Ligand SMILES: Nc1nc2c(c(=O)[nH]1)N=C([C@H](O)[C@H](O)COP(=O)(O)OP(=O)(O)OP(=O)(O)O)CN2
């Protein structure tokens with residue numbers, strides 16, 4: 329089994345509604361998003377899949393999130409869930425799951441991790 333990892337970053341604002349502390353107020357982070365893809369077979373170039381392919385799909389997701397107020401994105405905020413690292417991991421997993429499956433046969437998204445700061449992150453995966 330091979331595992332490929334691609335990281336990206338975005339900056340955005342959020343607030344955590346109902347949080348008993350500072351995080352309930354509007355504030356921002358530079359989030360790191362980590363995509364892990366797995367599969368068994370290498371191509372004749374020795375690649376599971378070209379990193380460029382994964383970067384392209386991650387860039388499209390980051391475009392939707394960068395410099396946004398995350399609570400205003402459908403699915404988050406009023407009537408939705410708080411834009412926590414956990415919920416962002418799930419949101420990004422759902423956006424990338426299909427495009428990554430469609431890159432080529434035999435690979436799949438393993439997990440998405442989202443860092444809010446260098447020492448705190450959440451991961452979503454399906455087993
Ligand atoms: N399980 C989670 N806990 C918290 C989340 C989260 O997404 N999942 N988010 C927050 C807030 O977004 C908060 O802004 C982050 O706080 P913290 O990790 O403490 O980071 P700071 O940048 O504020 O750094 P300090 O170390 O507190 O200065 C809270 N919890």
Ligand SMILES: [Zn+2]
Nearest residue numbers: 342351355357
């Ligand atoms: Zn925060």
